[in-house]
Amino acid sequence: MPTLNWIGKDAVIKHHLEVPFHLLKDVPELSCGDPGTGNIIAQGDNLIALKALLPHFAGQVKCVCIDPPYNTGMDDRDDSGKRAGWRYNDNVSSPEILDWLGKVVGVEAEDLSRHDKWLCMIYPRLALLKRFLRPDGVIFISIDDNEVASLKLVMDELFGRRNFLGCVIWKNTTDNNPTRIVTEHEYVLCYAANVDNLPKEWKSVNLDVKERLLRIGDEILHEFSDQEARQEAYTKWFRKHKDEVWPFQDYKFIDQGGVYTGLRGVHNPGKEGYRYDVLHPVTKKPCKEPLMGYRFPETTLTKLLEEGRIIFGDDDRKLIELKVYAKDYRSKLSSLFELDGRIGTNEIKAIFPDDKRPFDFPKPTGLIEELISFTTSGTDLILDSFAGSGTTAQAVLQLNRADNQQRRFILVEMKESNAKAITAERVRRVAEGYTNAKGEKVAGLGGGFRFCELGEPLFDETGHIRETVKFGELARHVYFCETREPLPRERVPNTPLLGVCRGLAVYLLFNGILGDKSSNGGNVLTRKTLAKLPPFAGPKVIYCAGCLIGAERLAEEGITVRQTPYEIRVS
Ligand SMILES: C[S@@+](CC[C@H](N)C(=O)[O-])C[C@H]1O[C@@H](n2cnc3c(N)ncnc32)[C@H](O)[C@@H]1O
Numbered sequence: 001m002p003t004l005n006w007i008g009k010d011a012v013i014k015h016h017l018e019v020p021f022h023l024l025k026d027v028p029e030l031s032c033g034d035p036g037t038g039n040i041i042a043q044g045d046n047l048i049a050l051k052a053l054l055p056h057f058a059g060q061v062k063c064v065c066i067d068p069p070y071n072t073g074m075d076d077r078d079d080s081g082k083r084a085g086w087r088y089n090d091n092v093s094s095p096e097i098l099d100w101l102g103k104v105v106g107v108e109a110e111d112l113s114r115h116d117k118w119l120c121m122i123y124p125r126l127a128l129l130k131r132f133l134r135p136d137g138v139i140f141i142s143i144d145d146n147e148v149a150s151l152k153l154v155m156d157e158l159f160g161r162r163n164f165l166g167c168v169i170w171k172n173t174t175d176n177n178p179t180r181i182v183t184e185h186e187y188v189l190c191y192a193a194n195v196d197n198l199p200k201e202w203k204s205v206n207l208d209v210k211e212r213l214l215r216i217g218d219e220i221l222h223e224f225s226d227q228e229a230r231q232e233a234y235t236k237w238f239r240k241h242k243d244e245v246w247p248f249q250d251y252k253f254i255d256q257g258g259v260y261t262g263l264r265g266v267h268n269p270g271k272e273g274y275r276y277d278v279l280h281p282v283t284k285k286p287c288k289e290p291l292m293g294y295r296f297p298e299t300t301l302t303k304l305l306e307e308g309r310i311i312f313g314d315d316d317r318k319l320i321e322l323k324v325y326a327k328d329y330r331s332k333l334s335s336l337f338e339l340d341g342r343i344g345t346n347e348i349k350a351i352f353p354d355d356k357r358p359f360d361f362p363k364p365t366g367l368i369e370e371l372i373s374f375t376t377s378g379t380d381l382i383l384d385s386f387a388g389s390g391t392t393a394q395a396v397l398q399l400n401r402a403d404n405q406q407r408r409f410i411l412v413e414m415k416e417s418n419a420k421a422i423t424a425e426r427v428r429r430v431a432e433g434y435t436n437a438k439g440e441k442v443a444g445l446g447g448g449f450r451f452c453e454l455g456e457p458l459f460d461e462t463g464h465i466r467e468t469v470k471f472g473e474l475a476r477h478v479y480f481c482e483t484r485e486p487l488p489r490e491r492v493p494n495t496p497l498l499g500v501c502r503g504l505a506v507y508l509l510f511n512g513i514l515g516d517k518s519s520n521g522g523n524v525l526t527r528k529t530l531a532k533l534p535p536f537a538g539p540k541v542i543y544c545a546g547c548l549i550g551a552e553r554l555a556e557e558g559i560t561v562r563q564t565p566y567e568i569r570v571s
Pocket of ligand 1: 044045046047067068069070359361362363364385386387388389390391392412413414415418
């Protein structure tokens with residue numbers, strides 16, 4: 001299989017294994033609602049944060065959804081707020097890389113190694129993210145033309161080419177600027193952890209609602225031939241069931257073609273569109289024109305009019321709308337997805353009405369909802385390690401509210417200012433409710449999250465366990481190192497028997513868990529401490545500071561001893 005090479009690849013390929021394990025520190029004053037919801041927002045570089053989260057969530061994430069810097073040369077802002085590139089800052093001590101550290105990544109002409117740097121940044125993070133996925137998990141990565149080709153090759157290398165599920169082309173803008181090829185899209189690459197574990201077909205959770213609406217529509221059309229009576233019957237049904245029809249909450253109308261809604265799809269988004277008059281059927285005067293004109297040439301609009309696809313207001317002061325039938329609603333995850341990218345900015349501005357520029361280019365929640373509605377349900381865990389303004393969390397909460405599920409999220413955002421004032425604050429407002437720019441109260445969606453920061457590394461510079469490390473913290477780490485599985489969440493580690501995994505019992509003697517607080521007293525395996533351990537009839541591995549029991553007795557008891565801290569290793 002062809003693979004990609006770049007400057008620094010050899011140095012970073014195993015870098016994620018060298019990153020030290022840090023502890024996560026709860027910040028209760030920045031947390032929100034019930035911490036038991038299982039949602040987490042962590043502030044810190046995702047390389048370190050992911051490593052810290054691994055002992056808790058390895059193999060448990062159903063969907064990773066990330067939106068890394070695209071490497072446009074303008075992905076970030078400098079301290080004065082001017083747009084600038086991102087910085088490559090990973091602690092990789094290779095001569096090729098040392099020279100890059102801390103410097104802003106420039107645009108092509110200023111920085112010929114920007115693609116090498118980006119690959120050095122993304123590779124170890126993708127390698128770590130893969131370890132979070134469940135066997136039936138998937139990863140979505142947003143990207144644009146700057147790095148899509150490199151990303152595809154790197155993903156083929158890390159995930160395997162056969163696990164490539166597809167690439168969604170997101171048409172997010174209309175650009176009428178004169179140029180050669182007008183770029184009006186971005187990409188979302190999708191890979192499976194293992195394609196063999198995935199269902200043959202992905203169905204959106206909203207498929208059932210669509211089918212229900214179509215059925216009701218058919219019944220009403222069958223029963224009533226008069227249009228007014230049809231609409232009356234449908235309105236009555238709709239009012240009664242309006243809480244059950246997401247995402248069809250705007251499909252309030254019915255005609256001979258079935259249930260439909262009106263969309264501003266005839267309007268030109270962004271740049272100047274077509275200008276002509278559309279006469280109102282009653283007043284016979286031209287209808288109010290959209291700000292940027294119409295999206296289609298007049299001939300197309302005439303055809304839509306003939307087909308009865310245009311909805312008029314009561315008089316010409318209202319903008320016309322396009323009739324969209326429920327039967328045409330997407331119920332498959334298509335490789336083509338059209339959604340105005342500016343919606344993301346509008347959404348965040350509504351939540352932060354006092355802030356002129358809360359965040360540059362957030363994704364629309366609709367894009368993320370589209371991806372996760374096909375791939376997650378129940379209490380599935382969704383991980384976004386380039387969280388930005390927290391769009392993924394909002395999308396999760398919205399989708400949960402709409403389809404009555406309890407999906408959970410983990411978000412990681414590096415910039416402290418973003419993480420606290422934007423990411424966490426946005427999710428808090430969405431969960432608890434807020435007042436938008438029009439002064440309207442927006443009801444909260446419920447839910448909450450734990451806010452965490454990165455604590456100190458587990459081990460000090462000399463490789464010893466830090467004195468401040470608590471039993472439970474080391475226990476989770478040791479269990480993960482031994483089994484490569486996280487200690488089950490419900491298990492509170494307050495006994496030396498941490499758990500049993502695939503028939504192997506894992507024990508830890510640390511911090512005098514058996515009651516002997518003298519230095520090293522209870523942490524050494526002796527005949528006395530062995531007698532105090534909770535029994536297990538099977539093979540055991542015991543992590544301890546030392547062992548005073550002979551090899552023969554250990555073999556008799558089926559005990560393997562691993563000496564802390566030297567033998568606490570994870571690969
Ligand atoms: C393109 S933005 C994501 C925007 C997000 N999808 C939204 O809708 O708001 C990328 C984000 O990743 C963050 N980031 C960049 N490098 C990171 C790293 N190493 N660890 C964690 N976050 C990082 C940036 O600070 C930025 O907020």
